[in-house]
Amino acid sequence: MEQIFASDTAIVTGGTRGIGWAVANQLVDRGARVLLVGRNPHQLEQRVQELNQKVPEHAFGFACDMAEQPDSSKQITEYALKMIGRPTLLLNGAGGASVTHALDAPWTLWVDDFEVKFFGYLAMTRAILPIMMEQRRGVIVNLVGIAGKDPNPALAIASAVNGALNGVMKVLADDASAYDVRIVNVNPGATQTDLLTAMAKAHATESKKNIGEVLDEMRAKSPLKRLPGPMDIARIVIFLMSSDSQFVTGTSIDVDGGIHRGV
Ligand SMILES: NC(=O)c1ccc[n+]([C@@H]2O[C@H](COP(=O)([O-])OP(=O)(O)OC[C@H]3O[C@@H](n4cnc5c(N)ncnc54)[C@H](OP(=O)(O)O)[C@@H]3O)[C@@H](O)[C@H]2O)c1
Incomplete structure (x- = not known):
């Protein structure tokens, strides 16, 4: 496989399962050194081992709860600098989507879901972006979700979180562009x-x-x-992280099989 990420170092939050795991595999297969982040330490260790069996000494793991911000992001960044060097790629993928209507959701669920995904992605980006800007090199891809553009009453909190992420990542991309650093959101459909x-x-x-x-x-x-399966989304993330998409930033890409009606 072409080693297009041989000089890259990547952090993948939510890297132990689902879409993040598919992206981590693709990155390692193409030469990147990767730091996986998840909560479950046993699963994390197993995943790191799986990757290192394919390509020795290319994978590392850091267990933490992305709800605990900005501390978790600071700790991840310090660990990344020690183990893989200055990150050039970041996938923000640690999160979920509660099935709930806006009035039914207890207040604590609103706060919890914003803490993990909105503040998790924002804190991680705020920690890594200055390092990328200093290097004048880097790509951040965020797994957001189509509900951010096409709000879904049964996914009320996810609609709000994803909408907020579309807004904040746009302004961060504006700030980063002058430094040749790109930020792109990906909106998977039900995967x-x-x-x-x-x-x-x-x-x-x-x-x-x-x-x-x-x-x-x-x-x-x-x-x-x-x-779609995780690989259907991961392939697009890999394209967006590669130099083939060097003119794509400050936008979101729908990978939803056409279900969203907006054009
Ligand atoms: N699948 C879909 O249909 C879909 C659609 C639109 C958007 N998305 C978005 O895409 C992202 C990835 O989704 P997925 O389907 O791949 O999810 P998944 O299969 O459930 O995997 C979630 C990953 O995130 C980690 N994670 C979750 N909460 C965490 C926390 N508080 N702290 C640290 N790590 C945490 C999990 O690790 P641990 O279990 O170890 O914590 C796991 O590695 C999410 O943000 C999701 O909202 C998914």
Whole structure:
């Protein structure tokens, strides 16, 4: 495989499962040294081992809760500088999406979900962006979500978090552009990961259907009549991190199989 990231060092939050794990694999396969971030230390260790079995000494792990900001981001950055050097790539991917309507959600859930995803992505970006700007080199990709553009009443908090991320990443991209550093948001549609299983379970409970029926309905609604897997999203992230997309910044790319009606 072409080693297009041989001189790159990457941090992947949410790198132990789902889309983040698919991206971490692709980065290591293409030569990058990668620091994975997740909460579960056992899974983290296992994932780091898997990557190092493919390409020795290319993967490291840091266990922390991204809800604890800005401390977690500072600790991750210090560890990255020690283990992989100055980061040139960042994937913000640690997060989820609670299935809830705006009035039903307890206040604590609003705060928790904003802490993990909005403040998690923002704090990580604020920690890494100055290092990238100093190097005049770097790409940050954020896994955001189509609900940020097309708010979904059943994903009320995720709609707000993702909308806020679209706004803040645009202004950060404005600040970073003069330093040749790019920031791009990616909006996956419903993608087959643990998160989607949890969301389908919650929808199933709410609508008194089984998970299979909920997933079948999602596939039926999709213009392509199927749901993407983590690799479908990871391939786009890799393209956006590569120099092939060097004129793409300050925007968001939908990878939703065409389900979102906006153009
Ligand atoms: N899948 C979809 O349909 C979809 C659609 C739109 C947007 N997205 C967004 O894409 C991102 C990744 O989703 P995914 O489907 O790949 O999720 P996933 O399969 O559930 O994986 C989530 C990853 O994030 C980590 N994580 C979660 N909360 C964390 C926390 N508080 N602190 C540190 N790490 C944390 C998890 O590690 P631990 O378990 O060890 O904590 C895991 O590595 C999320 O932001 C999600 O909202 C997903």
